[in-house]
Amino acid sequence: MKTKLFGWVRQFKPNSLVSRTLGLTLLAVILAQGVATSIWYTESKHKELAGIRDASESMANMFASTVTFFQSLPVRYRHIVLDQIRNMGGTRFFVSFNKEQLIVDPIDDTPLKLASIEAIERVLGNKLRKAESISVDFSHPDNLRLLKNDIYLNDLPKSWAHHTLTLNPIDPPILVVQIELANREWLYIAALLPAPYVTLDDTLIGREQILFLIFSTSILLVLTYLLVRRQVKPLKRLARAANEMSMDIDQAPLQEEGASELITATRAFNRMQQRIRRYVADREHLFSAISHDLKTPITRLRLRAELLESDTKREKFNRDLDELEMMVKGALQCVRDTDLHENNAYIDLNDMIQSVAEPFNQYQTRVEFRPHDIDPIVGKPLAIKRVLSNLIENAVKYGQLAEVEVIINEEWITVVICDHGPGIPQDKLEAVFEPYYRLANDADGHGLGLGICRNILHGHGGDLIIDNLPTGGLRAQVFIPPSLEV
Numbered sequence: 387m388k389t390k391l392f393g394w395v396r397q398f399k400p401n402s403l404v405s406r407t408l409g410l411t412l413l414a415v416i417l418a419q420g421v422a423t424s425i426w427y428t429e430s431k432h433k434e435l436a437g438i439r440d441a442s443e444s445m446a447n448m449f450a451s452t453v454t455f456f457q458s459l460p461v462r463y464r465h466i467v468l469d470q471i472r473n474m475g476g477t478r479f480f481v482s483f484n485k486e487q488l489i490v491d492p493i494d495d496t497p498l499k500l501a502s503i504e505a506i507e508r509v510l511g512n513k514l515r516k517a518e519s520i521s522v523d524f525s526h527p528d529n530l531r532l533l534k535n536d537i538y539l540n541d542l543p544k545s546w547a548h549h550t551l552t553l554n555p556i557d558p559p560i561l562v563v564q565i566e567l568a569n570r571e572w573l574y575i576a577a578l579l580p581a582p583y584v585t586l587d588d589t590l591i592g593r594e595q596i597l598f599l600i601f602s603t604s605i606l607l608v609l610t611y612l613l614v615r616r617q618v619k620p621l622k623r624l625a626r627a628a629n630e631m632s633m634d635i636d637q638a639p640l641q642e643e644g645a646s647e648l649i650t651a652t653r654a655f656n657r658m659q660q661r662i663r664r665y666v667a668d669r670e671h672l673f674s675a676i677s678h679d680l681k682t683p684i685t686r687l688r689l690r691a692e693l694l695e696s697d698t699k700r701e702k703f704n705r706d707l708d709e710l711e712m713m714v715k716g717a718l719q720c721v722r723d724t725d726l727h728e729n730n731a732y733i734d735l736n737d738m739i740q741s742v743a744e745p746f747n748q749y750q751t752r753v754e755f756r757p758h759d760i761d762p763i764v765g766k767p768l769a770i771k772r773v774l775s776n777l778i779e780n781a782v783k784y785g786q787l788a789e790v791e792v793i794i795n796e797e798w799i800t801v802v803i804c805d806h807g808p809g810i811p812q813d814k815l816e817a818v819f820e821p822y823y824r825l826a827n828d829a830d831g832h833g834l835g836l837g838i839c840r841n842i843l844h845g846h847g848g849d850l851i852i853d854n855l856p857t858g859g860l861r862a863q864v865f866i867p868p869s870l871e872v
Contacts, residue, residue: 407614435501438583442502446509480547480576491529498586518566524559558584620644732762755790773839777862781805801864809854
């Protein structure tokens, strides 16, 4: 379960195809929704502002008619008419006459509020040219004053104004218009705007729209993930097979599935793998035949050399045969050691380095190594051990003491092997990897070890680099890529 979760999380690395596709899809959705919302909001806002101006102008005309009606009544009858209207259940407005302008606690300014006030003031200003002053604003029901500055809406009987000015449970703002008809004579009108402008709500995106966007985006991302994941599977298998083929050519052909491009690439890979497998098999057969065919003439020549009467000629002849036999054996060894004919397995580098160093530390410490906390890697155990053995043996042989260290980072697991020997001339650092090239004058080896080590590491996707230390001695760096699965 833990492995599956780790593999699922790995797919969401920033540089993975699935993550990049999901990120691009999410960005496209955000941009598309942003552009669409901007266009929709601009158009709807224009329509909404035009609608609230029309509704406000209509209400202002009714307010003007109400003012004209009450102005036509004798002053002593105005309150009688208002009482009769209230006793009959009221009207769409709350109307009263006051001796002073009442205080209004305004709500926050919004484009809809300002558009409504501007339209009402304009119409009333044109209709009621004899009015001393006109005040228009919006107030919250809890702060609405009626009749006097110390009387609030909640202080009046329910039948007076509550049914006209409240709309539970939303409690919309109340439009308050105060018109000064004469000195100490103010006509007070309070009303609600008609639907759908009753709340003056100009929210850009409502809760329902946000939920819809989240829901639709989530569905799109899930479907995109499933689609891309299905298409990426053959590509991942192709990449894994290409990596494994570098270490083991005997791999089963890949199943051809997925998009047409992936099928074409998989088919081409299978053909390439088959051709490489035939080439490697032909090469092995060729070298085996050469080895078999050369043994007989070399042996025959040795026998004939013994028949030579001159000791000098016999010695030279045998020396040439020894060199020929060494070259044949070296070439066969190079081919045999470079071909990684073993299965991948988990390798504990600490145990492997300690096992290689153990024979050199029986009598005195000639290999210094401190184990490092490291997870097992995946590779060819015998091949990796051959690399470490060759490099540590060279360090002990030519530098008396080998210092081994393991360095870990995100890209590589590096095994660093340093010695205290004479090093290698700077212009010979790459030449020592060539076959049969040797700097030492002893008779051990054929000059193939370093080349074989580098070829093995190349087969694992790594590398081998050697350089001289500033303090003297040689440093060999073995680069091994970290592995996650067998």
